[in-house]
Amino acid sequence: MPSEYRLILKHVDQPGYTPDIECYLRHGGYEVLRKALALKPKPLPDGRVLSPQEQLRDEVMRSGLRGRGGAGFSCGLKWSLVDRKSRKPIYLICNADESEPGTFKDRQIIYKDPHQLLEGIIISCYANDVHLAYIYIRGEFVEGAKILERAIAEAKAHGFLGKNILGTGYDLEIYVHRGAGAYICGEETGLIESLEGKRPYPRIKPPYYPAVLGLYQCPTIVNNVETLCAVKHIIAMGGTEYAKLGTPNNTGTRIVSLSGHVKRPGYYEVEVGKVTLRDLIFDPVFGGGLRDGHTLKAIIPGGVSAKVFKAGERVKVPRRTPDGKETFAELDVLDLPYDFDTIAAAGSMSGSGAIIVLDDSADMVEVLANICEFFAHESCGQCTPCREGALWMCKILRRMINGGGRKIDADELLRIADNIAGGRTICAFGDACAWPVLSIVSKFKDEFIARATAAEARRGKQTVDSERGAQCAAEPVSAN
Amino acid sequence: MSVARTTESKPAPPEVEKIRVKVNGREIEVPRLMPDWQGKLAPTTMLQACEAAGVTVPHYCYHPKLPVAGNCRMCLVEFGTPALGPDRKPILNPDGTPKIVKSPRPAIACATPVSPGMEIYTNTPTVKAMRQGVLEFLLINHPLDCPICDQAGECKLQEYSVDYGQSTSRFVEAKVHKPKAVQLGPRIVFDAERCILCTRCIRFTRDIVGDDALGIINRGSYNTITTYPGTFFDNNYSLNTVDLCPVGALTSKDFRFQMRVWFLKETPSICTSCATGCNITIWSRGNKIYRYTPRENDAVNGPWMCDYGRLNFKWIGRDDRLKDVIVRGQKTTWAAALNELADRLKHAPAGSVAIIASARQSNEELWLLSKLKARLGAFSDSVPRTGEADKLLVNADKNPNSNGARLTGIAGSELGANLGGIASGIANGKIKTLIVFGEDVTKHGLGPDLLARLDALIVSDILPNETTRRAHYLLPGCAHAEKSGSFTNAAGRVQRFLKAIEPPGDARPEWEFLHELVNNVVGGNGARSIAHLFDEMARDIPAFRSLTWAALGDRGVELKI
Numbered sequence A: 001m002p003s004e005y006r007l008i009l010k011h012v013d014q015p016g017y018t019p020d021i022e023c024y025l026r027h028g029g030y031e032v033l034r035k036a037l038a039l040k041p042k043p044l045p046d047g048r049v050l051s052p053q054e055q056l057r058d059e060v061m062r063s064g065l066r067g068r069g070g071a072g073f074s075c076g077l078k079w080s081l082v083d084r085k086s087r088k089p090i091y092l093i094c095n096a097d098e099s100e101p102g103t104f105k106d107r108q109i110i111y112k113d114p115h116q117l118l119e120g121i122i123i124s125c126y127a128n129d130v131h132l133a134y135i136y137i138r139g140e141f142v143e144g145a146k147i148l149e150r151a152i153a154e155a156k157a158h159g160f161l162g163k164n165i166l167g168t169g170y171d172l173e174i175y176v177h178r179g180a181g182a183y184i185c186g187e188e189t190g191l192i193e194s195l196e197g198k199r200p201y202p203r204i205k206p207p208y209y210p211a212v213l214g215l216y217q218c219p220t221i222v223n224n225v226e227t228l229c230a231v232k233h234i235i236a237m238g239g240t241e242y243a244k245l246g247t248p249n250n251t252g253t254r255i256v257s258l259s260g261h262v263k264r265p266g267y268y269e270v271e272v273g274k275v276t277l278r279d280l281i282f283d284p285v286f287g288g289g290l291r292d293g294h295t296l297k298a299i300i301p302g303g304v305s306a307k308v309f310k311a312g313e314r315v316k317v318p319r320r321t322p323d324g325k326e327t328f329a330e331l332d333v334l335d336l337p338y339d340f341d342t343i344a345a346a347g348s349m350s351g352s353g354a355i356i357v358l359d360d361s362a363d364m365v366e367v368l369a370n371i372c373e374f375f376a377h378e379s380c381g382q383c384t385p386c387r388e389g390a391l392w393m394c395k396i397l398r399r400m401i402n403g404g405g406r407k408i409d410a411d412e413l414l415r416i417a418d419n420i421a422g423g424r425t426i427c428a429f430g431d432a433c434a435w436p437v438l439s440i441v442s443k444f445k446d447e448f449i450a451r452a453t454a455a456e457a458r459r460g461k462q463t464v465d466s467e468r469g470a471q472c473a474a475e476p477v478s479a480n
Numbered sequence B: 001m002s003v004a005r006t007t008e009s010k011p012a013p014p015e016v017e018k019i020r021v022k023v024n025g026r027e028i029e030v031p032r033l034m035p036d037w038q039g040k041l042a043p044t045t046m047l048q049a050c051e052a053a054g055v056t057v058p059h060y061c062y063h064p065k066l067p068v069a070g071n072c073r074m075c076l077v078e079f080g081t082p083a084l085g086p087d088r089k090p091i092l093n094p095d096g097t098p099k100i101v102k103s104p105r106p107a108i109a110c111a112t113p114v115s116p117g118m119e120i121y122t123n124t125p126t127v128k129a130m131r132q133g134v135l136e137f138l139l140i141n142h143p144l145d146c147p148i149c150d151q152a153g154e155c156k157l158q159e160y161s162v163d164y165g166q167s168t169s170r171f172v173e174a175k176v177h178k179p180k181a182v183q184l185g186p187r188i189v190f191d192a193e194r195c196i197l198c199t200r201c202i203r204f205t206r207d208i209v210g211d212d213a214l215g216i217i218n219r220g221s222y223n224t225i226t227t228y229p230g231t232f233f234d235n236n237y238s239l240n241t242v243d244l245c246p247v248g249a250l251t252s253k254d255f256r257f258q259m260r261v262w263f264l265k266e267t268p269s270i271c272t273s274c275a276t277g278c279n280i281t282i283w284s285r286g287n288k289i290y291r292y293t294p295r296e297n298d299a300v301n302g303p304w305m306c307d308y309g310r311l312n313f314k315w316i317g318r319d320d321r322l323k324d325v326i327v328r329g330q331k332t333t334w335a336a337a338l339n340e341l342a343d344r345l346k347h348a349p350a351g352s353v354a355i356i357a358s359a360r361q362s363n364e365e366l367w368l369l370s371k372l373k374a375r376l377g378a379f380s381d382s383v384p385r386t387g388e389a390d391k392l393l394v395n396a397d398k399n400p401n402s403n404g405a406r407l408t409g410i411a412g413s414e415l416g417a418n419l420g421g422i423a424s425g426i427a428n429g430k431i432k433t434l435i436v437f438g439e440d441v442t443k444h445g446l447g448p449d450l451l452a453r454l455d456a457l458i459v460s461d462i463l464p465n466e467t468t469r470r471a472h473y474l475l476p477g478c479a480h481a482e483k484s485g486s487f488t489n490a491a492g493r494v495q496r497f498l499k500a501i502e503p504p505g506d507a508r509p510e511w512e513f514l515h516e517l518v519n520n521v522v523g524g525n526g527a528r529s530i531a532h533l534f535d536e537m538a539r540d541i542p543a544f545r546s547l548t549w550a551a552l553g554d555r556g557v558e559l560k561i
């Protein structure tokens, strides 16, 4: 029986559970922090001594935790890459920008259980010798920022934050910084630029890897809200225990944001890889199935940046037999376990954990036009392919929707997207805006051709009307 | 704020480790570290390695003297690195060569460091497709009206479109429209539609000049370069962005639409507006100068120059230039005037002559005057000219050749220290003859009353002034653009400038007629060219010894002074 596994969301939504510190303390809050701060240096058989910080980082490494922000990068590995020799301060940034369309998990934590996030941040900071941390919160979360400010004040008043935390001599300040409403500020180096007070132009890597040259050119850790909350539970139960949740290399729990044409859209915390897409969409404890009278058309498995799956599509993915051997299995996409590796092997990604379900009422040209409008508006404009390509694709789709489609537009869209994707841009936004085009156009090409054919027939010999695509991505008011 | 200054006289940097990489199959050796934009050693980039291999990588945003931005994506290349086994040792092919794993993703050559054994591919179908893709993206919203664009002939977009682009545009949508003919500042006009957002102008202004004047507003394809509301792009280096701009987006108000660049002749020269001696190119057609641009010299100005120096050439073409040889109010010939002068000077009693020669004259001219001085036992000096300095290039000394005046002995270490003495010499009647080159001495303590006491006032200048008006002998000289010669800059660097245009009327290069005059007065051989003259001077002046005109080359030579 598939079911939720509420670890991070354990208390969230329980009747009477409130975001204030008293409530958090009544539920065992900050006990894990006490435990972490109480760790003593540990002698090893070979004579070395592990500092408390190293022990904490080892636990996170052992837990197999992978980032919940989008890329699924190993958290322990990320922490191990931090330049600790430079003698510069190390910063930690909690990425609370949550703007990937379809994603609404981090805000549940921020609004309903802010102290859990703070505890996770404080432990993570202690583990990495960080004395200054920032929570970069999406500009639209006005109330969320206030809640966090309040929580920080409470935590300080209780000695969990600020100078000499719990009498241990450890100092940590956390500042909340509100974004100004740009999706690109979620990209970690764009975020860092924004935090430094600049335009959020993502940085080139090399050389600006945050672990070495991050905020103010100092080593910096950027982690997602959910990732940092998971750290608290890892330290509570131990990395090895945590790794027993979920599946190998896809450990722990993660919060899925389920939206679209299901009966029960919402957020569900599940063990990674223990439930399939079918479970999440159809099981009564999750999506509860499609709206009556409709059939499944497509699934976007990891936020709109992820490549779409078409209903009925069969994919070949590596599977491990019970005796541990690697084999391949051909599965219906619905039977894919919802994890990092299998979804990636199937040609997409679980990204931010946002699943968008589309039934037969969805017009894929309209769906793509909507997605492209978003990307054309959010491209920061720094690098050529994404800056020019995102708006170009948007204009083609807008023209198609307004009756100006041409049969060659489908191939044209694929060609443009190909010229953006594949690491040609400064940041992953380039891939993110190309993937939906590449996957939706190639998997639903007949819809694009049909629409264009009808439009061409209606227009007769009249050639393209570029004005039909002109109004795209909210043209700005001129500055001069 | 930095201009890399590499001085030959400094000891060579310690040998840096070399690594071997392959560019398009050809193995080369490159240093592991190479100078970055500030001249500091940094890991060698793929682009530097390709250049070392003689392979061109097209680029827009990259500029060797600016921090790397990596935004245009024109320099994307494919690459591979040696595969490592579990023991971190390279895995070998059956033939013993290291096995190379090709990266699934391309890299920007301008920012990606090379590593030992790396293979860089710049000519694969994928690389060509990526360049074509970038060019197509750059062109879709670009006004394709090169015939009326001022950058035509110097445009990288035009150039690369021919080399790497495709001829047909597939863009049928409405173009993005942006502001045109924006007055960004007093000297700069901006066409946002032509801008390819390479940010070179922003980086130069922010990171080299230290002025955060330019920025970008709006998102995505609507990105536009602008200044902060209510402020202007107005610093003394703003025109360098016109040189830096790879397209026709930033234009100089002074030069735009004056002349197609392919009609212009380029002559290497030196800016005369301060003692820094920025290396410049004079762009001229016929006898008209259209613009100055900086000529790169890392030992002096890097690739930059200041706006003041760049625009300080209009006076050369003024209508009231001195064009005639005048003796006592009558127009005459050079031969007649020089003969009379030689005669006069030969008979001048020792101590009765003074020479005031501008530190704007060339080394050769000052040296010739110093020979007269020696022969006549004359007093001499130059006029100091000081103003504000800045942290980048501008020197407080506004004379281009104060060091030349010092080294030739025309002036002492402090320019102008003798002017008072010369004035009193005239006042008490000891000094009867005054030779003035290139200065209006009435502004420097030798007023009309004093000048009226002289038996002979011999003046060479370019433009009329109170001194030239009182001259008994007036010899029309040349702007540096009209002659060849050398200056010694504030750092003691001797640098040549070459003749770009003809002087007006009877005006002649001062070194030419001085040489005749000195030969007549002092005697001596007949050096015919500036090269001969320079070499003769170098033999005569200890500080210049070992120099030759030829060895000065285009970059000059620094003296130890």
Ligand SMILES: Cc1cc2nc3c(=O)[nH]c(=O)nc-3n(C[C@H](O)[C@H](O)[C@H](O)COP(=O)(O)O)c2cc1C
Residues within 6 Å of the ligand: A066, A067, A068, A069, A070, A071, A072, A073, A075, A095, A096, A097, A098, A099, A100, A183, A184, A185, A186, A187, A188, A189, A222, A223, A224, A225, A227, A228, A427, A428, A429, A432
């Ligand atoms: C265009 C773009 C937008 C992103 N937006 C977010 C976001 O809103 N929140 C987030 O946590 N990570 C976002 N990321 C991922 C971050 O760059 C970064 O990988 C993440 O914060 C790292 O945290 P994690 O390792 O804990 O997942 C985004 C990435 C890209 C390329």
Ligand code: SF4
Residues within 6 Å of the ligand: A184, A201, A202, A378, A379, A380, A381, A382, A383, A384, A386, A387, A425, A426, A427, A428, A429, A430
């Ligand atoms: S890929 Fe897009 S969002 Fe990322 S830096 Fe380039 S233009 Fe900006």
Ligand code: SF4
Residues within 6 Å of the ligand: B194, B195, B196, B197, B198, B199, B200, B201, B202, B225, B241, B244, B245, B246, B247, B249, B250
């Ligand atoms: S104005 Fe020129 S230099 Fe500046 S960003 Fe645009 S193209 Fe580049």
Ligand code: SF4
Residues within 6 Å of the ligand: B271, B272, B273, B274, B275, B276, B277, B278, B301, B305, B306, B307, B308, B309, B310, B393, B394, B395
């Ligand atoms: S810094 Fe001096 S030499 Fe250089 S351009 Fe300006 S005035 Fe001329």
Ligand code: FES
Residues within 6 Å of the ligand: B058, B059, B060, B061, B062, B069, B070, B071, B072, B073, B074, B075, B076, B108, B109, B110, B111
């Ligand atoms: S030259 Fe522009 S990205 Fe390298």
